[in-house]
Amino acid sequence: MLKLIRGARVYAPQDLGVQDVLLGDQRVLAIAPEINLSAEWVEHVQAEGMLLLPGLVDSLVHIGGGGGEGGFHTRTPQMTLTDATLGGVTTVIGALGTDAVTRTLPDLLAKAHALEAEGITAYCYTGSYQIPVRTLMGNVTDDITLIDKFIGVGEVAIADHRSSQPNAAELARIAADARVAGMLAGKAGIVSIHVGDHPDKLDLLHQVVAESAIPATQYYPTHMNRNSELMQAGLAWAKLGGYLDVTTSTNAQFIAEGEIPAAQALAYYLQQGVPVSQLTMSSDGNASLPVFDPNGQLVGLEVGRVTSLYEAFCEAVQQHDVSIVDALHSVTLSPATILKLPHKGRIAVGADADLVLVEASNLRISKVFAKGREMVSDGQPIVKGTFAT
Template sequence: MQLFKNAQVYAPRYLGKKDVLLGGGKIIAIEDSIDLSANSFITVIDASGLILTPGFVDSLVHITGGGGEGGYTTRTPEMHINDAIKGGVTTMVGVLGTDAQTRSLENLLAKAYALEEQGLSVFCYTGSYHLPMVTITQSIKHDIMLIDKFIGVGEVAIADHRSSQITTHEMARLTSEARVAGMLAGKVGIVSIHVGDEPSKLDLLEQVISQFDIPITQYYPTHINRSKALLEAGIDFALKGGFIDFTTSTTVQIIAQGEVPAPEALASALDKNVPISQLTMSSDGNASLPVFDNKGNLIDLQMGLVSSLHQAMVDAVKLFNVPIELALASITESPANILRLTQKGRIAVDMDADINLLNSHSLAIEAVYSKGELVFSEGQSRLKIPF
């Protein structure tokens, strides 16, 4: 058991100075004062001057690597668990990307189970960018219903020269399959959408929603900060009731080509009165960050970092004046609620004991607890893992 004393608790809503008690991997008490003596069963942590937050929820990570747009040598490596915990990420969703030929769902699941054994909480999407959808059971419905970690489909690429140029009927069909499977399995059954930089933006989703009996909340489009034009379209989509996600991994060159930094995009959406419950940020960790010329030729390639999620939250607060409660919600409560991860994203009794301790001035990460276990402190991983 761990007892945090005198922490400034953001749940992500500010609760004030509280004591927080963890036990059995859960939060078991939050009180103004909890008086228990340190002994062999209880570790007391003085959290005076620290901010206590939920562990971060990263809704899009290429845990088995991504890339390959420049040939085999440009395939990015798998994510190491230390890359997540040093950035305060305790829950994530693993995905395939452009390459679903040399990257497989079987490997994605194996990596997810490995990360779980090492201390994280990991969920996955079946499918990938392209049609026909790759699956394990030869069926989207069966994958979502029968494989515990699959909570939806994605990322399905639209408005991108690397996509399958999917039609409205094809999108409606796969969305319906994911939705019904989610209903039957008690999961979200959401469709994660990779949005590229083609002029069509979110048009395909708008057409499907207008032509078919599919709610706007069945889609979770990401990379909405790719350009100012896409950001405007995304804000309009959100004001109609949809969810939108901003990508925190980027490069100087990509920003120079027109991408809006994720914290700035978050601030812009909030200024347009989009509810924080419909706004999230994700890292796109270990994805390739390709830059193409106007003929579609790859001219630069770097890799996304899971740690960019925390930095984007800090920048949102310090550079763009986003209230800390809202900046935190975008990487905790909002993605957890959208994905129906009911034990994640909040500091509350009976929730999973995923805890970050932040410096109250710099918002730097001082310690990370995942399911009640200390996994990161004093700038170092506390995990005992083989590699």
């Protein structure tokens, strides 16, 4: 059946005003102030007084689980379908992190295909924190070029005691291989960069850009809200045209130790004149949130939440005076554009029918559609993962 969403105020993410939106064949078929279809094979969704938003694009999720810094029993669980859909997330980019031994690329790829079968869109990064980069086909170029779901490499760790302590030449080679692969396959070929809390901050990225022909836009540093010093370093990176991603999953101890909440960080960067096209938020969902003592010993562990992405969007709008357009841009169109996913992160004719219908007064999620299929209704999941009870 076709679906006709009637009378919602549409943020695409730009404000299109009140529109009717017609969905069919997993895509947006039409957008107009009034679409009149009354056939029995058209399902009408009355949305007067509500807002219609694009499905969120989460550019960093540990869909297969992560962690392990405290031993095998501390490996975090896999992401489930409803972990994403209940937070309006309809596209996820899966990654490995610290653990690329018991967490593997074949398992990551299988999980991405499983999420697709369950109803949302999933892509992956090849590689992990470590250098030399772990791959499926022997090298980064082949992985990105020949494996449909691999759109980049990462998250490669820098400025962190858990990283392989790469040098500029090593990082430049990874970026060059990913860039060429992206050109060959029509993909982003992006290099996702995990930035730790070492005082080096983004020094290595600046060195690589200064010493190679690879532009700053080939790198996608995340966790840029880790502390105020790193946020300040982000301003210099943004002036080179580089992207900045802030992480929405956090905990009270991280904040007490100086982490800036993602919504606040987004507002700050916008106030400093960084274009929203260079700014994104991601959840780091299902990653471990480790707490280390001064000697690098693990003393605590929590789990990142994909739903924190939508919560941060709401917080940016409701508490930090960020416009709905800018806040939404950072979790939809910005990551979709950076990752070269032209059918995602927007409401437009021909785009995938990934949509979130929310109450205008409080931004509470009412319905979520992924590729035209209703996944959430009245804030409750109506499509669950294969093994959900």
